[in-house]
Amino acid sequence: MQTDDGVYFGHMLDTARQLAAMLDGSTRAAFDEDLSDRALRVLRGGYSIHAPDFLLLEMDSIFCKRIRRGDITRADGDDARRILRQLPIEQHAFTAYRDTAYEIASLTGQSVYYCLYVALAAIIKGKMATADRRFYDALQNGTFKKHLVWIGDIK
Secondary structure, three states, X not given: OOOOOOEOEEOHHHHHHHHHHHHOHHHHHHOOHHHHHHHHHHHHOOOEEEEEOOHHHHHHHHHHHHHHHOOOOHHHHHHHHHHHHHOOEEXXXXXXXXXXXXXXXXXXXXXXXXXXXXXXXXXXXXXXXXOOHHHHXXXXXXXXXHHEEEHHHOO
């Protein structure tokens, strides 16, 4: 899914969870395979990927948690970190749109954290791809709908 100006906004938390699952075949069953494939298409597919500047720190935390739980091996976590750092992700300082995220969260009843991604999508005139169905559904009746895409709808 691309916007008119060719910018695609991927919600990297969801896609990186999928990426971590793909690295270890034993954990793949924990994810919907169709959504995993679509998430990887976003990562591999020539889209412009934008994310808050805390993304890599957040992903390190997720990979460490999955290693501790035994979902992936340390080698898998290291591979995931290497792959993620090779992706052409344009990082944006979240402080620049924190107030917008707060406003969106206040209007929608959603978390400021998730609304950071929506605010960034709005600023860059892109879309936030998400695999969080509750969040996606919650924003379908408002003005922010145009900045969301369900990851399952990505062709």
